[in-house]
Structure formats: C-alpha cells, structure tokens
Amino acid sequence: MDASSSFSITQEELNLFHQIDRRLYTILVMNLWRDPVESIQVMALWLWLERVGFYDVVHRMLALPYALVNELADEAVTCLNIISNNNDQHAASSSSEANEIPLTQNFMRKDISIPFFHEHRLLATQGISRVMNEVCIRALSDIMQEAVRRNAAQKTADSQTMMPNPLQQSVFLPQLVVGQHEIWGSPEPRMVPPGVPPEDRTMFVTFSKGYPVTESEVREFFTRSHGDCIESFHMQEVHQPQDQALFAKIVFKSAASIDKILNGMSKVKFAINGKHVWARKFVPKSPRPNLPTPTPMPMQVPIQFGTQFPFGF
Structure with missing residues (x-):
C-alpha cells in the first residue's frame, strides 16, 4: 500500500487506508509481544517487498497462525541484518546460506533468498527507508507507542511481583493469565511440581x-x-x-x-x-494481561537505516 497522495487526508483516513497493515503490526507487538521498534522495521521490509513485486504479502499473512507469523518475522529480522551489514565478507558468507529463510521462501509467490537481499542491499535500504517515512511512521506510530508503554508497565509489574515481601513467608510467583488468543492451543498450567513443561x-x-x-x-x-x-x-x-x-x-x-x-x-x-x-x-510468545497505561515520557526511538521519530507524531 502507498500512502502518498497529492491531497491532504486526516489521520483517521490514513489509518483506515492502512487498516490491514495496522492489524498485522498489532499482532506482532500486542499479541506476540515482539519488540515494537524491530517490528516496525519488519513491517517496512514486508511492505517494500510488496512494492517490488511480491504481491499481497500483508493480507495473506493475516490468515496465518500466530506461530507462523512469528517465525516469518524472525526470518525478516535475518534479512534486515543482511541488508544493514556493510561487511562484504560477512555478507558473502551469509549469502552462501541461501536457505536460511525457508518459511519466507515457501510463503512468497516468487523466488527469494538471502543472496537477493545481499545483491540488492542499497536498493532495499533506500526502499525500506522510504516506506518507513511514507507509511510506517505515519500509520503505525500510535500502535508502537501503545506497545512501548504496555511493555514498560509489564516490566515494572514483573519486577514488583517478583520482589519478596519481608512480611510474608510465601513465595510470590507471576500470575498465569490465559489470553484470548493462543499460539498453540491451550497453555499448560505452570505448576511447581517437578517436570519440564x-x-x-x-x-x-x-x-x-x-x-x-x-x-x-x-x-x-x-x-x-x-x-x-x-x-x-x-x-x-x-x-x-x-x-x-x-x-x-x-x-x-x-x-x-x-x-x-x-x-x-x-x-x-x-x-x-x-x-x-x-x-x-520453539519459543512461545503468549499474551500477557492488560495493564494500566502510564504517562509516556518524551523520547525518540532510533530506526535502522537512519530514521528517527518522536512519540506523538
């Protein structure tokens, strides 16, 4: 999708136009708890691939199980590392492993491999940066901001939960919460008895x-x-x-x-x-409880390929 236009549109209209992209990014950062900054780069990569001929990537990805979306995102990070690596020797070594992204190769409707990203590194860097500025920053930053706040609140809650209370003898354990969406069926209860879950x-x-x-x-x-x-x-x-x-x-x-x-x-x-x-x-990424949203502090999140943007964009 391309957000560029010769006339002005509202933020609501922009979000509506990119509702499919916003749904996939939400799955990455809210349901799978992936890093919000890394995930926005993953989205930029997938959207750039759509622009260069790998059609309907985002729409088809929404129909996949969360576990598969998570694995495809991991492979996208591998591709981003190849694109951003300026060490020719390392890139050449990596490009020899043409099958390091097997799920991506299976999912795409055209041939794609690690050498593809190495050979088109400059084009990819420029294209992904453009998608970042034209689409991701404008249409996804509010979701990213929400995910960063949620993650910070969860980290604070985890640290408080795990802190021993000197007034009690019992051991405090993190609460197991079953979310609305599960990656692989129902989670097993995390019991203290011996045995590996x-x-x-x-x-x-x-x-x-x-x-x-x-x-x-x-x-x-x-x-x-x-x-x-x-x-x-x-x-x-x-x-x-x-x-x-x-x-x-x-x-x-x-x-x-x-x-x-x-x-x-x-x-x-x-x-x-x-x-x-x-x-x-297999590394499951289960949903966590919804937490109160703290007041955000002004900050900037560095984006690979040299892009920076503040919250409240």
Whole structure:
C-alpha cells in the first residue's frame, strides 16, 4: 500500500487506508509481544517487498497462525541484518546460506533468498527507508507507542511481583493469565511440581518448498537417531490435497533430546530422504494481561537505516 497522495487526508483516513497493515503490526507487538521498534522495521521490509513485486504479502499473512507469523518475522529480522551489514565478507558468507529463510521462501509467490537481499542491499535500504517515512511512521506510530508503554508497565509489574515481601513467608510467583488468543492451543498450567513443561520441550521444524515431508518421515528420522523421544507431533493443517505443510511442532519427552539435536546451535538443517528440514527450539510468545497505561515520557526511538521519530507524531 502507498500512502502518498497529492491531497491532504486526516489521520483517521490514513489509518483506515492502512487498516490491514495496522492489524498485522498489532499482532506482532500486542499479541506476540515482539519488540515494537524491530517490528516496525519488519513491517517496512514486508511492505517494500510488496512494492517490488511480491504481491499481497500483508493480507495473506493475516490468515496465518500466530506461530507462523512469528517465525516469518524472525526470518525478516535475518534479512534486515543482511541488508544493514556493510561487511562484504560477512555478507558473502551469509549469502552462501541461501536457505536460511525457508518459511519466507515457501510463503512468497516468487523466488527469494538471502543472496537477493545481499545483491540488492542499497536498493532495499533506500526502499525500506522510504516506506518507513511514507507509511510506517505515519500509520503505525500510535500502535508502537501503545506497545512501548504496555511493555514498560509489564516490566515494572514483573519486577514488583517478583520482589519478596519481608512480611510474608510465601513465595510470590507471576500470575498465569490465559489470553484470548493462543499460539498453540491451550497453555499448560505452570505448576511447581517437578517436570519440564511442554513449551520447554518443543521444537519448531520447517520444510523446503516443493519437497513435501510427511509426519512419518520426520518421526522416523528422529526416533532412528534418538530412540523413542517424541511425545506429540503437530503438523500444520492444509486445506487442499495439493497444498504442502510448511512447518510442524514436535513435543519431545525430554528437553535433553532437543539439546542433542541442536548441538549448541540455534538452528540446524537436516536432509530427510533428500528433503531439507530446518529445526530450532520453539519459543512461545503468549499474551500477557492488560495493564494500566502510564504517562509516556518524551523520547525518540532510533530506526535502522537512519530514521528517527518522536512519540506523538
């Protein structure tokens, strides 16, 4: 979407025009609790991709599960790091890992890879900065301001909750709040009894476009290497027979199994029957309680690519 116009429009009209963009940004910062400044850069990247021919990115992303949106945002951050890195040797090394953004490759309707961002780094820097100024600052800054205030209030509340009370003998634990939206079904109660909760024993795997992988193939691969280690397996649901699952969530019986599989790496790549599979530890980002909004202090938030803007824009 392009907010540029030869006539003046109100802020309300601008927000209405960019309501789809605002919905996706809200999911990133309010539902997934992602960093508001980083997320506004992610939005600028996705909107720039729409301008250069990757059509309908934001609209289609709204139909995805929150977990998948979160993973796509992580891959977008990887792309932003490539774009902003001026070290040619590091960029060249990174560009050799053309499959570091498998979900993005699967999601986009045109070919895209890490080398694409390295080769078009200058064009991307200029284009993303322009989108930041024309769209993101004007149409998303109020949501960003709200998220920053909410996060600051939550941080204060967390510190107060965890502070021991000398007048009481009991231990204060953070309250578990079930939000309206859940990433992976209903959350498990965080009980004190021994045992590692499922979210700490879960791995997120993604599959390569054009090479569909079945649940039985993945199960066999891990059980052959690590024994009877899988507690549950959740493959992405597909609605058409010809559609390919893009990811799966695997809950292991022991967190040690994930440590052995990752072997100290944040992400590893396997070949299962000649098909590439990427694995990483699943990091859930659950909704938190709504908190009173404190009075904001005047500040500036630096934006990558040299853009700065104050709250109250």
